[in-house]
Amino acid sequence: FLEMLARLIQSLAPDGGLDVRTNCQAPAGAGTGGSSALAVATAAALTAAAGRPLNRRVLIEYAKSIETQAIHVPTGYQDYYAAVYGGASSIEFGLTGIRRTAIAEKAFLSQLERHLLLLYLGKPRFSGANNWDLFKRHMDRDRRTLALFSALQENALAMRQAFLAQDLQDIARLLNRDWESRRQALPTMSNPAIDGLIRSLRRAGAIGARVCGAGGGGCLALIIEPEARATLIALAEAAGVKSLPCVINTRGLTVRRSKA
Structure with a gap:
């Protein structure tokens, strides 16, 4: 920093x-x-x-x-x-530049927020290394990496449609699919402890799970049934993993001037 x-x-x-x-x-x-x-x-x-x-x-x-x-x-x-x-965005990279589109209304984001659980798995190794490794393999035209990028694109397009349709079940399904695509292509994104925790959380009521960022630690984002929240937090804490407060900011950047 x-x-x-x-x-x-x-x-x-x-x-x-x-x-x-x-x-x-x-x-x-x-x-x-x-x-x-x-x-x-x-x-x-x-x-x-x-x-x-x-x-x-x-x-x-x-x-x-x-x-x-x-x-x-x-x-x-x-x-x-x-x-x-802030909010939920679709970001498209086109011939004339980058186009950003809001894809969810505040009411749906409030509903989604009730189904979100964020867990902190611990500090990972430097995330930029994972990202750069993927980037380099793509430039080298590695076939497995090219297939991963195609899968990620398909997942992103499908996730945009799920948000526009306000379909929580489909959002959870696509979160799972995206995580599987990433962990298969880049094994350092996960480890046996993370895989085991995700399996346990799914059995206890989590319907979608994905490690954030470049993986290897950091935060685990979950789509859950609200009534399972307390059980899931207790299960995570028993594994030495703590929950973090999680809200969806819909305002984005705000600059305030205070009087001296």
Whole structure:
């Protein structure tokens, strides 16, 4: 975080001195986009402090470019769009650029939130290594990796339709399918302890499960039946895994000015 913040300040801070205070409650390596959200928030605050206009697309490019410099491997776009816009988004990469579309209304997201459970499995190894390994194998035209990317694209398109249809059961099914696609192609995304925990949670009432981010630890996102929540949390805690508060932010980026 410190190198990224230093680069943001160096690039975007206004002339003169300033104090920068950050607060990120996501645990280290959670895989929920905490570093990208911090980059977006800091870039927005510095831009506003310098009196420059807040353009969402420009902020995304600022945050993405500077975080890429800090972690020394390429990053994607999805975490920055989530932080800037909130809610649920479809992000399409076309010939004329990137198109982002909101795919769920607040009422459905509130319903989905009641079915979400987020568990922290512990700090993983550096997630960028997993992502870069996949990226490199794709550039090398590895057949298994190419098949994985095709499967991920199909899963993403199907998930968009499930959100538009407000179909929780289909969302859970596709979450499971996406996880299986990823863990088969990149074994470091999981381990016997994670696989065993997911099996136990499914037997106890979880209907969808996927490790967030690049896997190997971090957070496990679950779609559950609300009445099974207490049982699932107790089961996870017995395995040394803690639950985290989880809400869906529908507002996205907000910049507030306080009076000195």
